[in-house]
Amino acid sequence: MPHVLVLNASYEPLGVVPLRRALVLVLENKATCLEESGAFMHSASRTVPAPSVVRLKRFVRVPYRGPVPLTRRALFARDGGRCMYCGGVATSVDHVIPRSRGGQHVWDNVVASCRRCNHTKADRHLVEIGWRLRHKPAPPTGLAWRIIGTGHRDPRWLPYLQPFGADEALARIEGVSA
Structure with a gap:
């Protein structure tokens, strides 16, 4: 509908x-x-x-509604449906600083990623594997x-x-x- x-x-x-x-x-x-x-x-x-x-x-x-809620749909909209590591089609959600290492589930730490990059990165920091983000994640405004x-x-x-x-x-x- x-x-x-x-x-x-x-x-x-x-x-x-x-x-x-x-x-x-x-x-x-x-x-x-x-x-x-x-x-x-x-x-x-x-x-x-x-x-x-x-x-x-x-x-x-x-x-007052507060900040935009962090949902999977809003995250994929923010990142344009593209992997923030390789630019491919995003199919999963990844934490830049892994939750197992103290990372939070907030806009500044969550990005859209493809399955391959998410699996390869696993629970490591970006500096450990020499990767860079295409854009710095930030909460959407407006x-x-x-x-x-x-x-x-x-x-x-x-x-x-x-x-x-x-x-x-x-x-x-x-x-x-x-």
């Missing part, structure tokens, strides 16, 4: 919801459709264009990462995410250092 970007009344991105939830918001007059996906939803008496981006009519106060890190992306969302750091986020996803 497609997903829809939900914006606050101030155009701040709030999150991504399933299409069905977005349609309910629009039909109950709680949100307005800013972008349509091109598809149509049919009922017995109506045909409604399926939204891609909706904006709430009333401002919703959102409490509201756009909360949306992009979900793994759901639509090109129609980009203009609404750009003021909130989407350019940097997408550049990192595409493998270009921002």
